[in-house]
Structure formats: structure tokens, C-alpha cells
Amino acid sequence: MIELKDIDMTFGIGTPDENHVLNGLSLKVNRGDFITIIGSNGAGKSTLFNVISGKYSPTSGRVIFQEGDVTSQPEYRRARYIGRIFQDPLLGTAGNMSLEDNMVITQKKGFKGLKISLNHQLxxxxxxxxVQLDMNLENRLSDNVGTLSGGQRQALTLLMTVLSQPEILLLDEHTAALDPKNAAKVLELTCRFIEKYSLxxxxxxxxxxxAIDYGNRLLMLDNGQVIFDVSGEEKKNxxxxxxxxxxxEIRKSDFLSDEALLS
Ligand SMILES: Nc1ncnc2c1ncn2[C@@H]1O[C@H](COP(=O)(O)OP(=O)(O)OP(=O)(O)O)[C@@H](O)[C@H]1O
Ligand SMILES: [Mg+2]
Structure with a gap:
């Protein structure tokens, strides 16, 4: 489905701030994989997503999507098949537009590429x-999204992203900014949608x-490399x-506290 081949990502090349963030990272994502990713701050997790989504072009290496090389394909083109949700609940929706106007965006263009307009059926x-969100939002279609709580807004972003039928869904700590109750709720919805739509x-x-409880595969990133890739029974255990x-063991060092991996 998606393959990363020997990806290097270096920021500030030739400057005193030169920073090698991804270092020869290779990864094959199979269709239907639900991969959880852990790694300490600055390990390169968001940069990995930025390279997959096309926000950044890697310094070297190739990004392959369904056997086609998309390394130089711009982000807006990849957005057609890559859904991405960020930590900030404000990012996925337009706060000054109503729920229904936001949701229209998720509809594929109609006949001859005409924009879909709102009607009773829609x-x-x-x-x-x-209704699936169980947040009573079905009665607030004409309210501005800016009036929703963070949890409601992130749940709406999740629903909209799923409805736009992405080939792959990238979730970057998408529940981290929510209170524990809403975080659990959005996580539960995430798993339900992933299963329902075989994402x-x-x-x-x-x-x-x-990371252990969810998904079928777990990756640990460190210093811009995948240092642990486990699935199946091994992951379950x-x-x-x-x-x-x-x-x-892999790092062969213990100068990092366990909290650093968690933080
Ligand atoms: N646009 C950029 N320009 C310069 N440096 C960048 C840029 N984006 C990321 N970096 C650097 O790349 C490194 C990895 O950042 P990244 O955001 O990928 O880490 P992360 O694993 O997502 O960490 P966190 O858990 O804190 O979100 C950091 O040192 C960061 O400062
Ligand atoms: Mg990050």
C-alpha cells in the first residue's frame, strides 16, 4: 500500500543547525494494517507523517503508493487519498462554518466534477x-463548528476524515489534547471506524x-529509524x-529514562 524506501530527511542542510531527522528509514505498510507508533520527543514521528503526506519532500529516498512513485507529488494531491488528524482539535475543521457546510467537503465531487450542494437528502x-458519535451533534447541523467542545470537534474531524474515504489514515497524537473522558471516546470511535471501513x-x-492494546502492529521510532517493528502474537504478548x-536493549544505552519514551 505505502512503502518508504531508505528515507533521509535533513533540515537546515549546510547550516550550523543541520539536523538529520530521518535516517535511512524503510517501511512497508500493508493494506489493512493498523500501526501504532511510539518514540521519544523528536524521534521523527511527525516528520515521518509529513513525508508520507507530502508536506515535506525527503532529502533522499522514495515514497511509493500502490506501486507508483509519489515522492514528488504535492501534499494537496496526496490529500485525496491520505487522511490526517493532528493533536490540535481546531485544525481539521473550519470553525466559522456550520457542521453541514464542513461536512459537504467530505462528499466526492458529483457528475462532471460539479460541487455537491446541500439538500434534504444530504x-x-x-x-x-x-448519530454514531453519540454526542448529540445530529441536532446541531446548522451550528458553527467553533461552538463545539474540543472533544466534539475532534470527533467531527475524525468522522469527516473517514467519510472522505482515505486509503490511509494518519493520526498524530489525535487524542492527546483532550480530557481523559473525551480522549477515550475519540479513541473508541477511531477503532470502531477503522474496523467498520477496513481502513x-x-x-x-x-x-x-x-500502543500495545490497539492495532495489529507496533513500531518504535528512535533517532529517525524504526528500531522495533512487531505484529501478531508477539505484539499481543x-x-x-x-x-x-x-x-x-536495542539502543544499548540507559541514559534515557523510561519517562522520556513516554513523554
Ligand atoms: N520544518 C522543520 N524544520 C526544522 N526542523 C524540524 C522541522 N520539522 C521537524 N524538525 C525537527 O525534527 C526533529 C523531529 O521532529 P518531529 O516533530 O518529527 O518529532 P516527533 O517524534 O513527532 O516528536 P514529538 O513526540 O515531540 O511530537 C526535531 O528535532 C524537530 O525540531
Ligand atoms: Mg510529533
Whole structure:
């Protein structure tokens, strides 16, 4: 589905701030994978997503999507098949527009590429979809999105992203800014949608237990490299203690506290 081949990403080349963030990173994401990603601050997790989504062109290496080389394809073109959700609940929706006007964007263009316009049928469809969130948003179609709480807004972003039928969903600590109750709710919805729509997904989290509990595959990133890639039974048998041990084993150092991996 998506393959990264020997990706290097260096910022500030030739300056005193030169920073090698991704170092020969190679990764094959299979269709239907739900991959959780952990790694300490600055390990390169968001940069990895930026390279996949086309925000950044890698310094070297190739990004392959369904056997086609998309390394130089711009972000707006990749947005047609890559859905991305950020930590900030304000980022995925337009606050000064109504829920229904936001949701229209998720509809594929109609006949001859004409923009879809709102009608009764579409409103009913949105209402039905919103019921799944269990946040009473189905009764607020004409309210501005800016009036929603952070949790409601992130749940709406999630729903809209899923409805736009991405080939791959990138979740970058998308519940980290929410209070525990809303974070749990959005995470539960995420898993439900991934299963319902058989999505391929990658989810960055700083919560190691979450990384173990969710998905079929777990990656640990360190210093711009995948240092641990585990799936199936082996993943199921992981514990937080085992993960921390693994981290130290692979890194062959213990100067980093366990909290650093979690933080
Ligand atoms: N546009 C940029 N210009 C310069 N440096 C950058 C840029 N984007 C990221 N970096 C640097 O790349 C390194 C990795 O950043 P990245 O955001 O990928 O880390 P991360 O693993 O997502 O960390 P966190 O857990 O804190 O979100 C950091 O040192 C960061 O400062
Ligand atoms: Mg990040």
C-alpha cells in the first residue's frame, strides 16, 4: 500500500543547525494494517507523517503508493487519498462554518466534477452519520463548528476524515489534547471506524499501553529509524515493561529514562 524506501530527511542542510531527522528509514505498510507508533520527543514521528503526506519532500529516498512513485507529488494531491488528524482539535475543521457546510467537503465531487450542494437528502445522511458519535451533534447541523467542545470537534474531524474515504489514515497524537473522558471516546470511535471501513491506519501515541492494546502492529521510532517493528502474537504478548526493556536493549544505552519514551 505505502512503502518508504531508505528515507533521509535533513533540515537546515549546510547550516550550523543541520539536523538529520530521518535516517535511512524503510517501511512497508500493508493494506489493512493498523500501526501504532511510539518514540521519544523528536524521534521523527511527525516528520515521518509529513513525508508520507507530502508536506515535506525527503532529502533522499522514495515514497511509493500502490506501486507508483509519489515522492514528488504535492501534499494537496496526496490529500485525496491520505487522511490526517493532528493533536490540535481546531485544525481539521473550519470553525466559522456550520457542521453541514464542513461536512459537504467530505462528499466526492458529483457528475462532471460539479460541487455537491446541500439538500434534504444530504442533511439526512449527515444526521445519520453524526448519530454514531453519540454526542448529540445530529441536532446541531446548522451550528458553527467553533461552538463545539474540543472533544466534539475532534470527533467531527475524525468522522469527516473517514467519510472522505482515505486509503490511509494518519493520526498524530489525535487524542492527546483532550480530557481523559473525551480522549477515550475519540479513541473508541477511531477503532470502531477503522474496523467498520477496513481502513489502513497509523497512530502516533505517547501512551505505551495504548500502543500495545490497539492495532495489529507496533513500531518504535528512535533517532529517525524504526528500531522495533512487531505484529501478531508477539505484539499481543507485549507489556510496557517489555517495551521499555526492548528500547534499552536495542539502543544499548540507559541514559534515557523510561519517562522520556513516554513523554
Ligand atoms: N520544518 C522543520 N524544520 C526544522 N526542523 C524540524 C522541522 N520539522 C521537524 N524538525 C525537527 O525534527 C526533529 C523531529 O521532529 P518531529 O516533530 O518529527 O518529532 P516527533 O517524534 O513527532 O516528536 P514529538 O513526540 O515531540 O511530537 C526535531 O528535532 C524537530 O525540531
Ligand atoms: Mg510529533
Amino acid at each position: 442533511r439526512e445522511k449527515f444526521r445519520k452519520e453524526l 489502513t491506519a497509523m497512530m502516533v501515541t505517547h501512551n505505551m499501553q495504548q 507485549l507489556t510496557v515493561d517489555l517495551l521499555v526493556k526492548k528500547f534499552h
